[in-house]
Amino acid sequence: MGRKSKTPPRDEEKTLSEYYRLNTKAVDDLVNADAANSPKVSREELDRYRSGPKIRLSARVKVILLKWWFAGACCFFFYWGLGAVVPSQENLLLILGAGMGFVTDLLVNKILRYYASPAGSNDRWIMVTGKGFRTLPLNVLYGYVLLGLTVLSYNVINTVALAVSG
Secondary structure (H helix, E strand, C coil): CCCCCCCCCCHHHHHHHHHCCCCHHHHHHHHCCCCCCCCCCCHHHHHHCCCCCCCCCCHHHHHHHHHHHHHHHHHHHHHHCCCCCCCCHHHHHHHHHHHHHHHHHHHHHHHHHHCCCCCCHHHHHCCCCCCCHHHHHHHHHHHHHHHHHHHHHHHHHHHHHHHHHC
């Protein structure tokens, strides 16, 4: 065991200890802060420090973009990805409809439930609102209905385009 040095601390050590000294009053003020003892701050001042995009989208637009993106991802992976492997167009559409149902049940609905600010507020955007695996067959059926409506709308657009062009 060594003896303690009786020499006074150097100036460099003194400044480091002063630097790391905890300001307990400031910490207590932050811990005990609430709406009553905090200063009023304007909305413009708060918006200056806001992070994220400056464009605010409504919940409806966010849900439409989310569902549209996942439907496009299903088309990319199932329809275009399996197009060379599955020769029959009908079988390919059956796989795509089932894939859309699975993705809706396992991904889209979970994301909508996760980002609901008050719990259950995004249930109005979910077709089958139950939880668990009993909703999977209903969402697969929903995927087939959406796929059928999409194919029908493309056929109508193609028929109109052919009629107009002659």
